[in-house]
Amino acid sequence: MKLQQLRYLVEVAKQGLNVSEAAEKLHTSQPGISKQIRLLEDELGVQVFIRNGKRVVDVTAPGREILRISERILMQAQNLKRIGEEFVNVEGGSLTIATTHTQARYALPRTIKAFLSRYPKVRLSIKQGSPTQISEMVVEGAADLAIATEGIDHYHELAMLPCYDWNRSIVVPADHPLTALDHAIRLEDVAAYPLITYDFAFTGRSLINRAFEQRGLTPNVVLTAIDSDVIKTYVGLGLGVGILASMAFEPDRDHGLVAIDASHLFEPSTTRIGVRRDAYLRGYAFDFIELFSPHLNREVVHAALLMNEPDGGDHAIDIGDDDE
Numbered sequence: 001m002k003l004q005q006l007r008y009l010v011e012v013a014k015q016g017l018n019v020s021e022a023a024e025k026l027h028t029s030q031p032g033i034s035k036q037i038r039l040l041e042d043e044l045g046v047q048v049f050i051r052n053g054k055r056v057v058d059v060t061a062p063g064r065e066i067l068r069i070s071e072r073i074l075m076q077a078q079n080l081k082r083i084g085e086e087f088v089n090v091e092g093g094s095l096t097i098a099t100t101h102t103q104a105r106y107a108l109p110r111t112i113k114a115f116l117s118r119y120p121k122v123r124l125s126i127k128q129g130s131p132t133q134i135s136e137m138v139v140e141g142a143a144d145l146a147i148a149t150e151g152i153d154h155y156h157e158l159a160m161l162p163c164y165d166w167n168r169s170i171v172v173p174a175d176h177p178l179t180a181l182d183h184a185i186r187l188e189d190v191a192a193y194p195l196i197t198y199d200f201a202f203t204g205r206s207l208i209n210r211a212f213e214q215r216g217l218t219p220n221v222v223l224t225a226i227d228s229d230v231i232k233t234y235v236g237l238g239l240g241v242g243i244l245a246s247m248a249f250e251p252d253r254d255h256g257l258v259a260i261d262a263s264h265l266f267e268p269s270t271t272r273i274g275v276r277r278d279a280y281l282r283g284y285a286f287d288f289i290e291l292f293s294p295h296l297n298r299e300v301v302h303a304a305l306l307m308n309e310p311d312g313g314d315h316a317i318d319i320g321d322d323d324e
Contacts, residue, residue, distance in 0.1 A: 003077055005040040006070040007305050008033045009048060013067050014140065017056040019051070028257065065072035073295050074244060075278050077307070092121040095285055096141035097136035099126065101227045104273065106247045108147070110294040119284050130199075138252070140278050144285055147292070150206070158274035159304040162179035165270050167263035169249055171235050171242035173260050185260050194222040194240035208243055211266045232257060277305055 007026065015021040023030040041047055048063035049056045053154060054205075059067065082286070091162065100109065104126055116124060127134065127143055129152025137143035139157050146152055152160055170190060172178050178189060212219045222240050225231050228248035235242040236256055247261040273289055275281065286298045 001040060001041060003074065005036045006074055008036050009040065009067060009070050010074060012037070012049070012056060014058065014231075015102065015202055017058070019056055038126075064260075072278060075141060075276070077173060078280075092123075093282055093284065094123040094125065095136075095145075095288060096125045096127060097145050097147060097288075098137040098253060099128060099147040100127055100131065100134065100149070101229075102245055102248055103147045104128055105228065106245070107271065111288065115288050116290050117148075118287065135274055138274055141276070143277075144281070145289070146278070147271065148270045148274070149271050152272050153275035155274065155275055157278075159277050161273040161289065161293070161296050161304055161306060162272045162276065163273055165268040166245055167246055167268050168266050169246040169259040170262045171232060171244060171257055171259050173236065173238060174256055177243070178260060179213070179246070179258050184264065185262065185264055186213060187217055190241060190243070190262075190265070191217045192217050193220075195219050195243060196223045196225070196234050196240040197221060197243040198228075198231070199224045200225050205266050207269060244303075253309040275301070275305060277307075279305075281305075 011022040011026055012019055015025060016294065019033055023033050026033070030236045032246075037048065041049075044066065046062045046066070047060050049065050050058040050060055083084050097108070098178065107127070111125075112124065116122075125250075127137060129137070131146075131148040132142065134146045134148055134149050135158060137148045139155055147163075149166075152158055170178065170185060178185060178193075181189060183308045191212065200206070200209075211217075223231075223234055227243050231244050232249075232254055234240065243262070246259065246261070246263070249257070251259070273293070275289075281301070286301060288295050289301055290298070
């Protein structure tokens with residue numbers, strides 16, 4: 001049994017049982033992958049994949065368990081390499097952060113600046129995507145940390161580290177009627193206008209919808225985007241009223257727009273860091289987490305990684321009250 005054979009197994013499953021795509025991803029040949037998988041099946045004495053002619057069409061019952069264990073073995077092999085790197089290359093290495101646009105653009109810059117100042121020889125990479133995409137990056141080992149508001153809790157392989165709570169603002173042109181209200185803004189006031197906000201998979205959109213539903217209102221969402229700057233651009237063009245994360249409004253840069261606090265209209269959202277439970281984190285990864293969220297020190301993160309809840313319950317950890 002070879003690690004390469006396990007890589008082939010896992011990649012074929014990852015590519016939807018498409019051996020050709022797995023071969024392309026691994027820069028090898030389709031016959032080579034098929035041969036090595038059959039050799040492994042012969043050694044194990046069971047079939048991993050169900051075939052129809054030359055096509056792989058399904059995974060057998062024992063094959064599902066073999067795939068699960070193979071993924072774990074490959075992760076542990078990667079951890080062994082990381083342990084070696086930590087002692088051989090103390091100051092250097094790499095760290096990949098998977099996150100959404102809003103986090104990358106507005107929440108992370110100070111942390112990244114401080115981190116690179118402390119670790120100038122570490123190669124830092126930021127990958128952007130939807131909460132689902134970035135969570136899968138960490139599960140698959142393509143990223144070390146996921147930072148998002150939604151999605152992370154759907155992956156039992158990830159430990160969730162609550163970082164901070166945030167809420168939203170209503171953003172409108174400076175001469176918009178909502179800026180002249182003689183009372184605190186209400187959902188009824190907002191629902192009277194076309195709305196521009198986040199795509200449903202992003203940045204607490206479900207809480208926005210829930211707030212309107214609870215008041216019996218049907219918002220007229222005319223445009224959605226994954227990018228806060230795109231939302232502000234179209235608000236500036238007069239296409240609608242924007243609902244976005246308060247952190248994404250910058251008075252010095254967003255000329256001609258006004259942000260109205262809407263924290264009383266919506267439930268707060270919590271940004272979390274997701275870390276694969278069986279991953280080995282180098283020392284600088286722990287420092288990055290603590291720079292981003294100071295209450296998440298190494299001991300707290302270790303405790304979260306050691307938690308194991310096979311019943312699929314909430315993997316969030318109790319970090320106590322945090323004064324902000």
